[in-house]
Amino acid sequence: MVARLLTGRCEACGRVDEVEVHHVGKLADLGKPGKNRPPWTDLMAARHRKALVVCGSCHADIHGKKSVPALTE
Numbered sequence: 334m335v336a337r338l339l340t341g342r343c344e345a346c347g348r349v350d351e352v353e354v355h356h357v358g359k360l361a362d363l364g365k366p367g368k369n370r371p372p373w374t375d376l377m378a379a380r381h382r383k384a385l386v387v388c389g390s391c392h393a394d395i396h397g398k399k400s401v402p403a404l405t406e
Contacts, residue, residue, distance in 0.1 A: 334384065343388035345373055350388045355395050357383050371395070 334354075342349050355373070357363060360383060363374045373395050377385050387395065 334386075337386045340386075342386070343391055344386045345376060345391040346388065348388045348390075352386050352388055353392045355385045355387050355392055359383065 337344070338352060338354070340349075341352055343352060357377065360378065360381065363378050364370065373385060373387075373391070377383070
């Protein structure tokens with residue numbers, strides 16, 4: 334997990350940015366395969382991982398929240 338975090342790359346979209354971790358309690362929580370599943374559930378299931386390293390935008394999308402653009406100085 335540490336190596337995945339240190340890359341700073343979103344495992345959902347590939348963007349290099351500050352990353353966060355999306356976590357589910359168990360893989361069974363992802364539900365059964367079907368055409369109405371969000372892409373991130375298939376990604377986690379295919380990798381057999383309960384955690385996914387994602388950018389803030391993808392994490393907001395996962396939780397159904399509107400993403401907030403990063404502040405620039």
